[in-house]
Amino acid sequence: MRNLFAFIYRFRAFLVFVLLEALCVYLIVQYNTYQGAAFFNSANRYVGRVLEFQSGVTDYFNLATVNNTLARENALLRQELLTYRQAGITDSTSRLDTTLVVPVDTTIVDSLRTGPQTFNLHAGRVINNSVRRTNNYLTLSIGTKDGVEPGMGVIASNGVVGRVKTVSDNYSTVTSLLHSQMLISAKIKKNNTMGTIKWQGGDYRTAILDYVPLHVKLAKGDTIVTSGFNTVFPEGIMVGTISSVAKEADKSFYTIKVKLAVDFAQLSYVYVVENLQKAERDTLEYKAGILPNE
Amino acid sequence: MNSIAGIRHIVQFILFVALQILLLDNLVLFSTGFCFIYIAFLLFLPIHINRVLLLFLGFIVGFTVDVFYDTMGIHAAASVLLAFLRPHVLNLLTPRDGYDTNDSANLHTMGWSWFLTYAAILITVHHAAVFFLEIISFEWYTLVKILLSTLFTGVVVVIIQLLFFSVKRAKR
Numbered sequence: 001m002r003n004l005f006a007f008i009y010r011f012r013a014f015l016v017f018v019l020l021e022a023l024c025v026y027l028i029v030q031y032n033t034y035q036g037a038a039f040f041n042s043a044n045r046y047v048g049r050v051l052e053f054q055s056g057v058t059d060y061f062n063l064a065t066v067n068n069t070l071a072r073e074n075a076l077l078r079q080e081l082l083t084y085r086q087a088g089i090t091d092s093t094s095r096l097d098t099t100l101v102v103p104v105d106t107t108i109v110d111s112l113r114t115g116p117q118t119f120n121l122h123a124g125r126v127i128n129n130s131v132r133r134t135n136n137y138l139t140l141s142i143g144t145k146d147g148v149e150p151g152m153g154v155i156a157s158n159g160v161v162g163r164v165k166t167v168s169d170n171y172s173t174v175t176s177l178l179h180s181q182m183l184i185s186a187k188i189k190k191n192n193t194m195g196t197i198k199w200q201g202g203d204y205r206t207a208i209l210d211y212v213p214l215h216v217k218l219a220k221g222d223t224i225v226t227s228g229f230n231t232v233f234p235e236g237i238m239v240g241t242i243s244s245v246a247k248e249a250d251k252s253f254y255t256i257k258v259k260l261a262v263d264f265a266q267l268s269y270v271y272v273v274e275n276l277q278k279a280e281r282d283t284l285e286y287k288a289g290i291l292p293n294e
Numbered sequence: 295m296n297s298i299a300g301i302r303h304i305v306q307f308i309l310f311v312a313l314q315i316l317l318l319d320n321l322v323l324f325s326t327g328f329c330f331i332y333i334a335f336l337l338f339l340p341i342h343i344n345r346v347l348l349l350f351l352g353f354i355v356g357f358t359v360d361v362f363y364d365t366m367g368i369h370a371a372a373s374v375l376l377a378f379l380r381p382h383v384l385n386l387l388t389p390r391d392g393y394d395t396n397d398s399a400n401l402h403t404m405g406w407s408w409f410l411t412y413a414a415i416l417i418t419v420h421h422a423a424v425f426f427l428e429i430i431s432f433e434w435y436t437l438v439k440i441l442l443s444t445l446f447t448g449v450v451v452v453i454i455q456l457l458f459f460s461v462k463r464a465k466r
Contacts, residue, residue, distance in 0.1 A: 013345035017378040020353050027367030047361055054316050132322045134428045137364040
């Protein structure tokens with residue numbers, strides 16, 4: 001027995017080394033596979049505070065860009081609002097003589113036209129961001145108090161950003177589209193061909209669109225949008241435009257490079273998408289035997 | 295003397311980690327050259343430090359960076375590896391008349407060639423561990439990354455030695 005203790009004591013440094021490395025490997029594996037279970041990450045309260053302090057200083061340097069983006073978004077929204085208003089003015093149903101025409105219940109008509117509200121957006125400030133690593137994450141200064149939950153989609157005013165990974169009271173971490181294991185279901189806008197967007201490292205402005213069969217006709221500059229086939233992103237959110245198409249001899253799919261619409265290095269405000277019908281749709285699909293896809 | 299040295303290393307820990315998170319996180323050369331300056335804390339520790347303590351310090355500093363970088367475990371694993379190899383590298387590099395009891399890994403006391411070999415070996419091992427754990431597969435591009443990052447970190451470590459570890463203090 002004493003020999004055993006002497007042995008352990010003699011090799012204590014090596015044993016501690018092996019133990020610590022095992023712990024590290026456990027952490028790596030656990031953080032990569034199990035969503036939302038990790039406690040030690042940048043959504044942690046104290047870590048979040050440090051990052052918020054840092055972005056409080058650096059945010060001043062890109063105020064001009066932020067203003068530009070917001071102004072452009074405002075213009076776009078105003079334009080959309082204007083078209084609705086025009087439609088409302090030209091629609092004369094409400095002014096018809098009620099003695100001749102039975103008045104239509106407007107609430108029903110409206111809900112038929114647009115459907116019930118399915119998406120809520122929560123605006124959040126980006127307090128930590130990276131674009132140059134193999135696996136990039138963002139940290140937002142909104143958390144469960146603002147209605148954010150793991151698994152929700154994140155978009156910016158000009159396109160898709162990523163997906164919420166973990167949430168604390170006031171902060172949340174987002175797996176960026178620039179992550180080696182992030183896949184986003186997308187489609188080509190003009191002919192609705194499905195594909196999968198993924199990022200392969202390197203340049204943070206370019207991603208790959210995979211699984212587009214060879215018979216589809218493509219052109220440079222075609223728009224890629226989200227497919228809406230899962231509950232994470234609404235349908236039709238901009239992803240990017242095709243920058244190059246190549247056929248490779250040994251593949252049955254195109255190799256398509258996509259120029260991403262979002263400049264990840266300039267992100268400062270994003271929206272977390274809450275899908276109000278997520279639970280209903282997911283349970284239905286689960287009951288039907290469709291496994292939830294990532 | 296001992297407690298003063300201890301406090302100095304605690305201050306170094308905080309400074310290097312803060313430098314890493316607040317500044318060098320945004321400073322990447324050609325999207326390939328990363329600078330992981332926080333390992334300077336481990337490199338500058340006294341030569342005769344307890345091995346087990348060194349391992350735990352390696353884990354703590356790597357883990358702290360991991361939490362901010364959202365790379366759970368990767369930096370911790372690489373730093374623990376560095377901490378494990380450090381005594382062996384020091385043994386290899388022992389000068390003819392051995393180390394003095396109060397020696398620390400300092401460029402001015404130990405000389406240029408000693409310090410550069412010591413830093414180059416450990417920084418390369420650490421960076422290789424970080425980049426290979428990140429992708430868990432082999433790519434030639436990773437080797438470029440390791441080489442450029444090692445150079446970058448090495449240069450910064452030497453600059454810090456020249457700027458803040460004056461010859462006068464080393465003689466004391």
